[in-house]
Each structure stands twice: as structure tokens, then as C-alpha cells.
Amino acid sequence: MASLKDLRNRIASVKATQKITKAMQMVAAAKLRRAQEAAEAARPYSERMAVVLANIANAVSGTDAPPLMTGTGKDDVHLLVVCTAERGLCGSFNSQIARLAREHTRKLLSAGKTVKIICVGKKGYDILRRDYANLIIERVDLREAKQIGFAHADGVARKVISLFDAGEFDVCTLFYSQFKSVISQIPTAQQLIPAKPAAEPAAGDAVSNGGGVYEYEPDAGELLSDLIPRNIAVQVFSALLENAAGEMGAKMSAMDNATRNAGDMINKLTITYNRQRQAQITKELIEIISGAEAL
């Protein structure tokens, strides 16, 4: 049985830990709000981009569509872009994304395909390195980035596109975590290249078009080949923003749990401590009384 002094030290140390986790939770809560705002602010752009892209894709016939949209016609080499957080201590956030990516990789490898991986974020790299170190062709570090800007996403997208132009892969899939709520983030795989056939433009758009035919400046094919790289950057950007919000949400609930666990632990230790102290007092009393009786 631990001595009274040991128990006292133990309680003090758990209390210190609780203070830290509490502080981390509050920091995460503040950052979460900012990340959520950023994700919401970015939403109009990607929504409108999708509408415009759907419009224009309908106008361009299948043959002039740029290869970024149609793909290379093969699917032998797959590129996986795995976006995770830079820091740990956020529950199962990173491992969920990594698990999804790993399952995907295993499936592709057993189907005889070649897989290449780009890791965005340190944690995903750390996890995937264990199994697939030889498949990772690149890692992007966003550690210095305080606030994720469009420039970061653009950098990643550029890299992906230049690899595609060099014929390094046929299909590109983006892995990230969709931010549903503070307690729920859903790891998601999204195909970037070839672009999934855009959703049918909503009926409302056809009406607002006024029935007129679009003029394109420069022509539609050229416009589309300018738009698609941009769309890829936008998709990466919104994935990164969702990730940032998800990470903070996961961290907040993980730290909340940790704080609560520390509280439970303190309660239990305090009870043991008090009980032992009482036992010792009783023991001392008995000793004094029996000593006095013996006289």
C-alpha cells in the first residue's frame, strides 16, 4: 500500500495534468471557432465553383475535355493524398484517416495496382511510414502555417497536377476528415483526378440562365483547362479547412475526456488518502489507549 506521502504526491501530479488538459481544451475550443469560421467562409467559393464547372462541363463535348477531367483511360497507378493534422493529442482523429488510407492502399495493392502516397501533415506520415514507407513519394509540412491559406492548398494541387502531367499516376484520391460536428468527424476519400462527373446543375440554374447560351471567353475547352486545376486546389483547400476544424473538435473532446478522467482519478485518490489517514489516526489512538491500560 502506498504511503501517505506517495498519495499526496500522486494527487498533486494528477492535478497538474488536469490543469494542462483543461487549458488545452480551452485553446482548442477557441481555435475550433476560428477554424469553423474559416471553413464556412470558404464554402461559397467551392459551391459556386461546382455550379460553374457543371455548367461548362456540359458545354464541352467529351472529346475536347482536358485529360485532368477524363483521366488517362487507365487505372494502374493510384496517387493517394492523405491529409492529417500536424499534432497529436486529438483522440482517434489522425488514426481514423490513416486507417482509411491504409485499407484503401491494401485493397489497391492486392488488386495489383501501383500506389503512391503524398502525406500532408506530419501525423499521417508518422503512421503510414510504418507500413508503406517505400510508397510515400512526398510529404508536405504545414507545421509553420498558423492559419491555412489558399496558397498552401494551391501548392499541394500544383504538385499533384505536375505529377499528373508527367504521367506519374492515373487516378488521384484525396483523404481527409469531414467535419460533421465537434464530436463526430468522418474520414472521407474523395476522387480528385479524373474529376468525378459533376452533379447535374440544379433546375434553378437552368432557369436563371434565361435559356440563353453561354459565350465563352476564351473558348470553352481552354476555359475548362484553366478551371479544373483551380477546382483541384479548391477541393484540397476545403479538405484542409475541414481537417483543421475536425482536428480542433477532436482535440477539444479528447481533452475534455482527459480532464474528466483526471477529476475522477483525483476523487478516488483523495478517498484512499483520507481513509488511510483515518486508519493511521485510529491505529495511533489504539496504541496510546492500550499503552495506558497496560500501566
Place this chain on the structure above:
Amino acid sequence: MAEAFKFELVSPERLLVSEDVESVVVPGADGEMTVMAKHAPVMTTVQPGVVTVKTAAGKSDRYVVFGGFADILPEACTLLAESATHVDDIDREALTRRIQDAREDVSDAKNEEVRTRAEAYLAQLTTLERAILPA
């Protein structure tokens, strides 16, 4: 007074403008164009330049955009800019840095095609600089 239509200026980071306007001057791929209500549907890429917005209330605003594209419909106009800032908030240093980068791109260009494109971009940036610096 001219008829008003809905104009939206969106950058990946946020929605900058969403209001009823009288006219918008857009630096299109083939030169500047003024968009007013009931414009024929046009989709165009946007060059780095200044977007001048005249609101229905008669106020005039200028925004600097770096590339993007515009979706113009008879009763609405959406400008998706790669990056957009109000002309008063423009960061001179950032612009100078962009020009510097563009210069490097020109000198690093490996083939003619890339070089031509980089030079065109540089030219657009310097025009833009001249357009806003005295302001």
C-alpha cells in the same frame, strides 16, 4: 438610373461582396468589360487587375483581383477570384513580391511556351501596379 443586378465577389477565403449593383468592370481575358443588368451569359477568365463596382446606392468600390473567372448571367454576376482585396487594403509589399516571383518565373522558364505565359503574367502585374500605386 440603370437597372440593378446581383453581384458577388468570392475568394477562396471568404465572400467579399454580395449586393445589388449597377455596373461592374471586370478585367476579362480579352480586355476589360463593363457588365450591366441583362448582359448576355458569358463565362470568362479574369486577369490580374482592378474590379470596379458601382453599387445600386451609387457608391463606387474598387477591388484588386489576381486571376480567377467570372460567370455572367442576365440577372447576376459571380466573380470567383483566386485572391481578392479591397483596393484600400492592398498590401504593397505582397504585390512587389508577386512581381518579383513573376520575374523569377520568366528567367527560370524552361521552354518558350512557359516563358510566354510567365511574361504575359508579369506584364499584367506591372500594369496593375501602375494602376493602383498612384491611388
